[in-house]
Amino acid sequence: MRKIEVTREELERIIKLCENIEKRGLDPFTVNIRELLERLRRIIEENPNLDHYVVDAETLYRISTLIALQHKWLREKARALFIDAQMISTRLTAMDKKTLVKAFLKAWHPIISLEQMTPQRLRQGLEHFLSLPPRSGSREFGWKIADREMEFVKARLKLEEKAMMEKIKALHRELLEKFEEKGEALDYWEFIKGKDFDETFERAYLLSFLITEGYVDVKRNPLKNEVKLIPHKEQVERKSPTSLVISLRGEI
Amino acid sequence: MSGEESFSRRLMIAATMLLFKSHRRPGVRGWELKHRLGKNYMRVIDALNSRLKQLGLEIKTVFEEGEENNLDRARFYVVLSHPLTMSDLVAAGWRIDEVAALSITLSILSSRGGKAPLRDVLEVLETKFPKWKAETYLERAIRRGYIERLEDDVLTIGWRTKVEIEQKALLKAVLEAREEKEIRSD
Numbered sequence: 001m002r003k004i005e006v007t008r009e010e011l012e013r014i015i016k017l018c019e020n021i022e023k024r025g026l027d028p029f030t031v032n033i034r035e036l037l038e039r040l041r042r043i044i045e046e047n048p049n050l051d052h053y054v055v056d057a058e059t060l061y062r063i064s065t066l067i068a069l070q071h072k073w074l075r076e077k078a079r080a081l082f083i084d085a086q087m088i089s090t091r092l093t094a095m096d097k098k099t100l101v102k103a104f105l106k107a108w109h110p111i112i113s114l115e116q117m118t119p120q121r122l123r124q125g126l127e128h129f130l131s132l133p134p135r136s137g138s139r140e141f142g143w144k145i146a147d148r149e150m151e152f153v154k155a156r157l158k159l160e161e162k163a164m165m166e167k168i169k170a171l172h173r174e175l176l177e178k179f180e181e182k183g184e185a186l187d188y189w190e191f192i193k194g195k196d197f198d199e200t201f202e203r204a205y206l207l208s209f210l211i212t213e214g215y216v217d218v219k220r221n222p223l224k225n226e227v228k229l230i231p232h233k234e235q236v237e238r239k240s241p242t243s244l245v246i247s248l249r250g251e252i
Numbered sequence: 253m254s255g256e257e258s259f260s261r262r263l264m265i266a267a268t269m270l271l272f273k274s275h276r277r278p279g280v281r282g283w284e285l286k287h288r289l290g291k292n293y294m295r296v297i298d299a300l301n302s303r304l305k306q307l308g309l310e311i312k313t314v315f316e317e318g319e320e321n322n323l324d325r326a327r328f329y330v331v332l333s334h335p336l337t338m339s340d341l342v343a344a345g346w347r348i349d350e351v352a353a354l355s356i357t358l359s360i361l362s363s364r365g366g367k368a369p370l371r372d373v374l375e376v377l378e379t380k381f382p383k384w385k386a387e388t389y390l391e392r393a394i395r396r397g398y399i400e401r402l403e404d405d406v407l408t409i410g411w412r413t414k415v416e417i418e419q420k421a422l423l424k425a426v427l428e429a430r431e432e433k434e435i436r437s438d
Binding site: 023024025072073076077083084085088089091092093095097098099100101102103104105106107108109110111112113114115116 | 271272273274278279309310312329330331332333335336337338341348349351352354355356358359360363364365366367368369372376379380402403404406408412415416417418419421422423425426427428429
């Protein structure tokens with residue numbers, strides 16, 4: 001049992017060694033591949049069990065990766081004119097900064113490219129600007145908007161919100177009345193239809209709030225291409241809500 | 253539109269695509285050029301290249317690793333064809349120290365097959381700069397795409413180096429620079 005553990009540890013050490021060389025970009029020729037393979041053969045012969053074979057296979061894979069790395073290393077070295085890395089390091093240490101820069105300039109061909117402003121970039125910039133936090137405590141609501149202006153904007157928003165709530169309530173009442181009148185689910189397109197496209201769009205928009213809040217259920221029949229509305233007097237809690245996309249076009 | 257007019261229009265499109273940055277990185281893929289210029293896009297690129305050469309620029313094609321013949325997947329860039337001078341460098345806003353640090357880093361990486369532990373690079377850099385400066389220059393080189401930092405603090409050649417630097421020429425220049433100095437001192 002002890003022996004099995006030792007050989008397993010040995011295999012894991014070999015795997016770790018190969019991994020280290022691969023990851024850290026060390027010289028793969030510092031390892032004697034032949035010796036590693038001989039050790040692996042000995043371990044396989046001494047431990048003929050399935051558990052070991054898995055680790056053996058992993059070790060063999062790592063060693064073959066190392067051989068591939070040696071091949072790549074040789075190719076890179078040939079490309080770099082077989083210049084010794086140590087020699088380069090020594091030379092770099094001895095050179096002064098200006099000489100280093102001059103050497104670099106001989107091999108450097110910088111990319112020429114121009115930045116350009118696109119509508120997307122402008123939009124991104126605006127979004128970023130608006131999302132910036134306030135500069136300091138004195139300007140609580142952001143760049144160049146005074147507290148008084150902000151109060152005014154808030155009051156206006158409140159009014160608009162109130163007006164919208166009124167419109168939603170009116171639409172809900174209308175929906176309930178029509179539903180009671182007809183006694184069956186209402187057709188979505190028929191209901192949202194207004195005098196012109198603007199009104200149709202507004203009705204669809206307001207209706208979407210009623211649907212989201214659970215005041216109206218939507219039943220869709222893809223076979224007949226029908227969308228039906230079933231209103232509720234009270235808000236209904238949904239167990240598994242889903243999203244439905246309905247696109248409006250100008251021809252309505 | 254005559255054939256000649258159409259060709260010069262395609263030249264203009266190619267120049268705009270190559271010179272204006274439209275992605276996060278500069279450069280255009282072969283398939284993008286094919287899409288805009290047609291399947292004979294290499295003819296347009298060659299014609300544009302000969303015109304750019306008159307201005308000291310050239311088009312460089314960088315193939316994806318392992319796809320050395322696939323022009324569609326390759327990236328095309330416009331680069332400076334002649335070397336910059338020291339004064340050009342300063343005028344372009346580069347600091348001598350920073351370029352020296354880049355030169356050291358890339359020479360080490362190139363001489364080691366494109367990969368080296370951060371510790372080894374810092375060791376050489378620290379013979380010239382204080383540690384904080386060396387680290388700052390490395391960070392900047394990473395941001396600019398000259399080098400990449402892998403896990404376990406290993407540095408490797410970045411995409412920009414593959415485009416802009418002739419690595420063999422850099423190593424040769426480093427070796428020759430020392431010889432020049434020796435000759436001068438003699």
